[in-house]
Amino acid sequence: MFCLPWFIMYGISSLAFNHPSWFSNGNGQPGGQWKMVDSWPCSVEVPNDGSIPHEVAQELVRTAGLDTNTFGAYRTGEAKITVYFPSFRKMRQLIYRIDENRLVMNERKKFAQQFLTGMHARGGFHHDSLLNDSWAFIVDAVCVAFMLWVVTGIIMWLRVPEMRSMGAVFLVSGFLTFVGFMVLL
Amino acid sequence: MMRKIHLILGLFLAPWVLMYAASTMLMQHRELFTGDQNRIEPAYALVREEAFQGVLDKSGDSEAAAARILEDIGLEGSHRVRGSLEEGRLEIRRDRPIGSYRITWEEDAESVKIEKQRFGMAFFLEMLHRRRGFGQAFWANDVWAVIVDLFIVAVLAWAFTGVWMWWNMKSTRSLGALCMILGSALFALFVATI
Numbered sequence: 369m370f371c372l373p374w375f376i377m378y379g380i381s382s383l384a385f386n387h388p389s390w391f392s393n394g395n396g397q398p399g400g401q402w403k404m405v406d407s408w409p410c411s412v413e414v415p416n417d418g419s420i421p422h423e424v425a426q427e428l429v430r431t432a433g434l435d436t437n438t439f440g441a442y443r444t445g446e447a448k449i450t451v452y453f454p455s456f457r458k459m460r461q462l463i464y465r466i467d468e469n470r471l472v473m474n475e476r477k478k479f480a481q482q483f484l485t486g487m488h489a490r491g492g493f494h495h496d497s498l499l500n501d502s503w504a505f506i507v508d509a510v511c512v513a514f515m516l517w518v519v520t521g522i523i524m525w526l527r528v529p530e531m532r533s534m535g536a537v538f539l540v541s542g543f544l545t546f547v548g549f550m551v552l553l
Numbered sequence: 554m555m556r557k558i559h560l561i562l563g564l565f566l567a568p569w570v571l572m573y574a575a576s577t578m579l580m581q582h583r584e585l586f587t588g589d590q591n592r593i594e595p596a597y598a599l600v601r602e603e604a605f606q607g608v609l610d611k612s613g614d615s616e617a618a619a620a621r622i623l624e625d626i627g628l629e630g631s632h633r634v635r636g637s638l639e640e641g642r643l644e645i646r647r648d649r650p651i652g653s654y655r656i657t658w659e660e661d662a663e664s665v666k667i668e669k670q671r672f673g674m675a676f677f678l679e680m681l682h683r684r685r686g687f688g689q690a691f692w693a694n695d696v697w698a699v700i701v702d703l704f705i706v707a708v709l710a711w712a713f714t715g716v717w718m719w720w721n722m723k724s725t726r727s728l729g730a731l732c733m734i735l736g737s738a739l740f741a742l743f744v745a746t747i
Contacts, residue, residue: 369715369716369719369729369730369732369733369736370732370733370735370736371736372712372715372716372733372736372737373736373737373740374736374740375708375709375711375712376709376712377740378708379705379706379708379709379712380705380709382685382701382704382705382708383702383705385685385686386685386686386687386698386701386702386705387686387687388686419591438747455747456743456744456745456747457744457745487744491577491580491581492580492581492583493581493582494590497747499743499746499747500747502743503743503747504581506739507577507581508578508581510577511574511575511577511578511581512574514570514571514573514574515570515571515574515575517563517570517711518563518567518570518571521560521563521564521567522564522567524560525560525564528560531557531560534561535560535561535564538561538564538565539564539565539567541565542564542565542566542567542568542569543567543568545565545568545700546568546569546572549650549693549696549697549700550650550651551651552693553630553631553648553649553650553684553693553694553697
């Protein structure tokens, strides 16, 4: 009962992955264009290749005057770094144009698809914040609950003699279908 | 009836439930399982290199050429393609749960190189987790996507039939209500704050 909102959320949000066109009219992610809301001169040193070190992204976040530990960064070109901020409500990013020594903050309206897929994909303990770690902890709890569902479901099924044959048919056919996919896909 | 539906769905979809749960935990704790925070693709090993005698229509698109090459080497199925016929090079990724293939066609060499990806449990589970949608023109992919839909319906059905079953058990009504209220309040707090 505690995990119920997460079960419902994972159920509904999976639809946004399996049927993306239902939420975006087949034109990719809706939400309009990014709009620049602020910019700063910036000259943070960035390694020439490889992933962006956390300290570098942290420096960019600090330059923008943001007080958060929840962000990630990736390269979007030879001289461009994007810092993203996972959030259920806002879509915000920092773009660091290394050639121009300029840091720009953009915002975009958030729509159902981003809200659902963002919630579905959110997880991990790499964001240094209590609330994010708590969310990740509950994701683990939901996974354990899913596994327990299977185990307790099988125990409960075995205790109902009149369901044993029919249940066995469904259990075996489920496993065979799954294995079949491994070969056919 | 409600219990039967709950049980039958659960038994049939048990492999998917276990796969989604295990892969989610793996993605949450990648560093623990793979030693890296990012997804690591297992390496490819050469299977064979063979002459390609087929004639590819240079005015056609690379997607059609990739399908032709895959058919020729007997590896039809869900794939992605990079490169172009104009460049004289195509790299086709034939995505499969148990060992994907990478097929490289080079016009100058008049050959195709076929490499198979080594099996890695973490990558395998993550690949299955991410597999979805009706975007590929192969029946097996569409059936998998239908099962994903069935899984979604089942998760929602389990949640709602679970609530119904809880409501019928008077002894756990208060405890269940408390857990549901706590869970919903916490969920709302997360949505509002993170």
